[in-house]
Amino acid sequence: MTEKAVELKGVYKAFKTGFTMKKVEALNGVDLVINKGEVFGYLGPNGSGKTTTLKLIMGIIHLDKGEIKIMSKSPNDISIKEIIGFLPESPYFYDYLNAVEFLDFYARLFSIPKAIRRDKIRRLLKMVGLEKRAGESLRHFSRGMLQRIGIAQALINDPEIVFLDEPMSGLDPLGRAEVKEIIQGLKRDGKTVVFSSHILPDVEAIADRVGIIVNGKIRDVGDLDKLLSKRVSFVEVTVFGLDRDMLDPLKGKAKVKRILGDRIVLLVEGVENVDAVIDYIRFCEIGIESVEPIRMTLEELFLSETKGKSK
Amino acid sequence: MKSFIKKIWVITLNTFKEAVRDRILYSIVFFAFLILILSTIMDVVTIGQRAKIIQDMGLASISIFGALIAIFVGIGLVYKEIDKRTIFTIVSKPVTRYQFLLGKYFGLVLTILVEVLAMGTIFLALVYYTSGYINPRLFAAIGLTFLELMVICSVAVFFSSFSTPILSGMFTLGIYLIGHMTRDLYEFSAKLEGTFLAVILKILYYVFPNLDNFNIRAQVVHELPIDPKYFFYSVLYGLLYITLLLFVSSIIFTKRDFK
Ligand SMILES: Nc1ncnc2c1ncn2[C@@H]1O[C@H](COP(=O)(O)OP(=O)(O)OP(=O)(O)O)[C@@H](O)[C@H]1O
Ligand SMILES: [Mg+2]
Numbered sequence: 159m160t161e162k163a164v165e166l167k168g169v170y171k172a173f174k175t176g177f178t179m180k181k182v183e184a185l186n187g188v189d190l191v192i193n194k195g196e197v198f199g200y201l202g203p204n205g206s207g208k209t210t211t212l213k214l215i216m217g218i219i220h221l222d223k224g225e226i227k228i229m230s231k232s233p234n235d236i237s238i239k240e241i242i243g244f245l246p247e248s249p250y251f252y253d254y255l256n257a258v259e260f261l262d263f264y265a266r267l268f269s270i271p272k273a274i275r276r277d278k279i280r281r282l283l284k285m286v287g288l289e290k291r292a293g294e295s296l297r298h299f300s301r302g303m304l305q306r307i308g309i310a311q312a313l314i315n316d317p318e319i320v321f322l323d324e325p326m327s328g329l330d331p332l333g334r335a336e337v338k339e340i341i342q343g344l345k346r347d348g349k350t351v352v353f354s355s356h357i358l359p360d361v362e363a364i365a366d367r368v369g370i371i372v373n374g375k376i377r378d379v380g381d382l383d384k385l386l387s388k389r390v391s392f393v394e395v396t397v398f399g400l401d402r403d404m405l406d407p408l409k410g411k412a413k414v415k416r417i418l419g420d421r422i423v424l425l426v427e428g429v430e431n432v433d434a435v436i437d438y439i440r441f442c443e444i445g446i447e448s449v450e451p452i453r454m455t456l457e458e459l460f461l462s463e464t465k466g467k468s469k
Numbered sequence: 470m471k472s473f474i475k476k477i478w479v480i481t482l483n484t485f486k487e488a489v490r491d492r493i494l495y496s497i498v499f500f501a502f503l504i505l506i507l508s509t510i511m512d513v514v515t516i517g518q519r520a521k522i523i524q525d526m527g528l529a530s531i532s533i534f535g536a537l538i539a540i541f542v543g544i545g546l547v548y549k550e551i552d553k554r555t556i557f558t559i560v561s562k563p564v565t566r567y568q569f570l571l572g573k574y575f576g577l578v579l580t581i582l583v584e585v586l587a588m589g590t591i592f593l594a595l596v597y598y599t600s601g602y603i604n605p606r607l608f609a610a611i612g613l614t615f616l617e618l619m620v621i622c623s624v625a626v627f628f629s630s631f632s633t634p635i636l637s638g639m640f641t642l643g644i645y646l647i648g649h650m651t652r653d654l655y656e657f658s659a660k661l662e663g664t665f666l667a668v669i670l671k672i673l674y675y676v677f678p679n680l681d682n683f684n685i686r687a688q689v690v691h692e693l694p695i696d697p698k699y700f701f702y703s704v705l706y707g708l709l710y711i712t713l714l715l716f717v718s719s720i721i722f723t724k725r726d727f728k
């Protein structure tokens with residue numbers, strides 16, 4: 159059996175806002191298990207509750223109902239903090255410190271001996287590509303650079319479990335690639351990584367498993383491919399030399415999506431119909447240019463999930 | 470235990486560093502300026518009077534100046550960490566929230582200590598320059614003033630553990646002012662004995678810090694005797710008040726959400 163790194167059971171959290179103290183339900187009964195050693199992508203549209211979940215796990219906010227366990231311990235157990243790392247969303251840091259002082263401050267909170275600190279800080283700055291800016295005050299750092307120093311800060315204690323809230327936001331393509339590299343490196347070292355995002359390609363490339371949260375509820379957990387392919391609802395078949403009236407037998411199975419000169423793009427609904435459609439086209443001895451499954455984008459997935467909820 | 474205190478110390482140092490880099494200590498230059506102008510004005514007064522007035526005004530300036538800085542720096546202290554969300558990373562490290570709060574408090578106290586030491590030195594130098602001699606009891610007066618400022622720091626930290634800087638500033642300033650009038654509150658309540666207002670005034674008397682306990686200016690300047698017991702009780706009172714307030718602040722701070 160795989161060991162659980164993090165477990166959430168029936169987690170409920172509401173915020174009271176504004177003058178009227180109106181309740182906003184940020185999390186509405188979240189159940190989630192993150193296994194040891196996996197890279198877990200936490201996906202969801204804006205305002206779905208990703209940050210709230212991570213803040214609860216960190217003990218930054220307290221839950222109203224439910225239970226959270228990190229390596230079987232409560233988020234309020236101070237000893238658990240020795241083995242976790244956290245990068246907050248759009249981090250802002252002590253801007254009167256320079257990069258080295260900043261990391262040194264956090265290293266001291268872990269009581270890391272001086273000799274090790276110096277070495278570790280140098281290594282981390284190199285890892286996030288800031289070794290040349292080591293002596294510079296964070297006040298002069300760009301958003302992407304703050305994101306990088308934030309990642310370094312999250313790794314200062316060689317954590318077993320790393321939580322990253324939108325680690326790639328604010329980074330250029332090179333930066334994104336570097337962060338992916340860092341996450342993969344952590345996985346190779348046997349660490350557990352939990353990161354949130356709403357950008358599909360970032361998640362696809364590195365996550366072993368994903369959880370999708372919409373409106374404060376987990377809608378799906380599992381393999382991203384499976385989650386998306388469960389919903390591959392269309393296959394586009396492009397053919398040439400097909401007469402429109404030859405399409406009649408395909409009614410109910412495919413429809414014309416576009417006509418490009420003598421080429422016709424057919425939209426086949428449902429994977430189960432693909433065979434029949436292709437058989438028919440081959441039977442008519444018509445050329446097939448391409449067959450392309452149209453995978454649902456994350457946005458469409460979110461949309462379908464949202465709709466699913468309101469049903 | 471050692472690492473428990475060490476972590477508080479790490480935050481204390483960082484807080485002090487922030488104060489230094491935000492150029493808070495430049496205010497000492499202001500103080501020097503102020504007190505120099507003061508002593509120049511004093512030239513018109515006769516010699517015997519002058520020494521007394523300089524001592525009195527100097528000590529008062531240290532208290533007021535220190536209080537302003539304690540309030541000004543203190544109210545933003547915790548709030549800024551929450552507002553800029555630096556607290557998020559702190560909470561995710563192996564530091565308890567009360568360790569953090571204590572670290573912040575002592576960082577503020579350290580800043581005030583440096584201020585008081587600098588102001589005190591300038592003040593004593595001036596006293597020596599004008600009268601050729603330093604009354605050793607001036608040290609006691611400065612020491613108690615520092616304790617008063619420590620109390621004010623704890624009030625500022627208390628309010629900033631749950632409130633905004635503007636509100637904290639108003640409350641702390643209010644407590645500083647009322648804290649110097651609590652004896653009047655008490656006497657006034659005695660006059661109203663038996664009324665509802667008297668009860669309220671009595672409660673206020675016990676809730677607000679009695680900051681006049683830390684004021685021995687008159688005795689020092691006019692060379693009146695001070696009972697050592699008075700000194701001892703004042704110190705005890707100050708330390709108890711601070712402990713209690715920090716304790717309550719820690720509870721509030723531990724229970725709250727950071728948004
Ligand atoms: N401090 C707060 N006060 C009031 N409401 C809040 C607070 N924090 C979050 N919320 C609400 O809770 C819900 C979830 O917010 P959360 O920040 O967790 O979303 P998210 O998934 O991280 O979104 P994003 O992708 O934009 O970062 C939102 O409706 C938000 O308005
Ligand atoms: Mg978020």
